[in-house]
Amino acid sequence: MDAKPSAIVAQSGGPTAVINSSACGVIREAAKSGKIGRVIGATNGILGVLKEDLFDISAEKNESIEALKQTPAAAIGSCRYKLKSLEDSKADFDRVLDVFKAHNIRYFFYAGGNDSMDTADKVNKLAAEAGYELVCIGIPKTVDNDLAFTDHCPGYPSVAKYVATCAMEAGRDTEALYTTDTCTILEVMGRNAGWIAAATGLAARSGEDAPHLVYVPEAGFSWDRFVSDVEEVLKRLGRVFIVAGEGLKDDKGEYVTADKGAFGKDSFGHVQLGGVAEMLKAVIEKEVKIKARFNKLGTNQRSAMHFASLTDVNEAYMCGQMAVKYALEGVNGKMVTLVRKEGPKYKCTTGLAELRDVANGEKKVPPEFINDKGNHITDSMRDYVRPLVRGEAPITIGDDGLPVFMRFERKPLEKKLPKYL
Structure with a gap:
């Protein structure tokens, strides 16, 4: 057994452009503290813990660790494996604790959304009941920006910067060819929250600029x-550029989609949305009688490292760094939050929220961020998102003219327990 306790860092759910920056913050601060023996990576999140598929991040090259801040997606590996209640998933939770005990893991840093915070909270409770000393700290992560108790989520500023820019560029395309392609619809991610769609409104610096309508x-x-x-927009400009969030619902409370039976659910039970753009296109062509086309950015939204926000990269790193600092100070069962300081100049620090509270909360776009007609954003929304997208994250470009991303060597830890799953 190591003389010093080990820490494990895991990633869960949909990746972002900066979740690896948070991992980098954890790794760097753990090494700097001198109180943690080694940092262990759980390949594919909680699945890696269950399978005891672990590797020694502390043994990775220094340049690889640093390059995490320039690498998109989840370098350690993510998953959508859901641990249900302690009663329904008791075997899984017991296994997690057994793996932690086998490798002297006393610190659990979990980067993810609501469901990940729920898992971390349950692991924390189980460890306490078993008398096993374990510190569980959550690190916020979601491009949807729907986590409660934090001003915004790491990952959101970069997707906001990307989608707003895409709206600007595609909007100019529509403006150039409006005599042929009169209407363009841009469908963006966000599930039941409209934060990503709302961010595109930042692109409309004037009444002529896209997007003209944001839903x-x-x-x-x-x-x-x-x-x-x-x-109305057509009468004014002769063209129209529309942004729609994937979770749009009509006045009957039903999802706006071309195929009502198309939705499946992921392993967390979340409805997998899509099809909004097709439906809007069909209605426009039928009722307005103009040609319409649509764009879907897909997973590009959350993995666009080439245009990531420097503010986002720095804050994601800070969240990982502070997760370790808080843990070593004795904080337990909390998620790191971002706290916007009041004042004319943007400044953000960190705070803490209970894991169980985050797991049960959801942050929606407030009414004051949406205009009275419900078809665009207000200046309050612009003031909220504008400082988040500032700065260009540095990125290494290879001799071939393309970005260079890191990949772990993954020195595996010896398995000490029987096979599981």
Whole structure:
């Protein structure tokens, strides 16, 4: 057994452009502290723990650790494996604790969203009941920006910067060819929260700029009003560029989609959304009688490291760094939060929230961020998101003209327990 306790860092759910920056913060601060023996990586999140598929991150090259801040997605490996209640998933939770005990893991740093915080909270409770000293700290991560108790989530500023820029670029394309391609619809991620869609509104510096219409789930959606909105913009500009969040619901509370039976669910039980753009296109062509086309950015939104926000990279790193500092100070059962300081100049520090509270919360776009017509954003939303997208994250470009991303060597830890799963 190591003289000093080990820490494990795991990633869960959909990747982001900066979740690896948080991992880098954990690794660097753990090494700097001198109180943690080694940092262990759980390949593919909690699945890696269950399978005892672990590797020694502390043995990785220094340049690889540093390059995490320039590498998108989840370098340690992610998953969507859901641990349910302690009763329904008791074998899984017991296994997690057994693996931690076998490798003298006393610090658990879990980067993820609501479900990940729920898992970390349950592991923490089980360890306490078993009398096993374990510190569990959550690190916020979601491009959807729907975690409660934090001003914003690491990952959101970069996706906001990317989608707003895509709206600007595609908007100019529509402006150039409006005599042929009169309408363009951009569908973005976000599930039931409209934070990503709302961020594109930042691109509209003037009334001529795209997007001309922005629809978020929080505003409600009326087909009659939508057609009227489109016709109004067409009358004014002769073209229209629309952004729609994937979680739009109509006035009957049903998801706006071309295929009502198409939705499946992921392992967390979340509805897998999509199809909004197709439906809007069909209605526009039928009711307004103009040609419409749509763009879907897909996973590009969350993995666009080439245009990541420097603010986002730095804050994600800070969250990982502070997770270790808080843990070594005796904090337990909490998630690191981002706290925006008041004042004319943007400044962000960290705070803490209970894991169980984060697991049960959801942050939606507030009414004051949506205009009265429900078809665009307000200056309050612009003030909220503008400082988040500032700065360009540095990125190494190879001799071939393309970005250079790191990959772990993954020196495996010896398995000490029977096979599981």
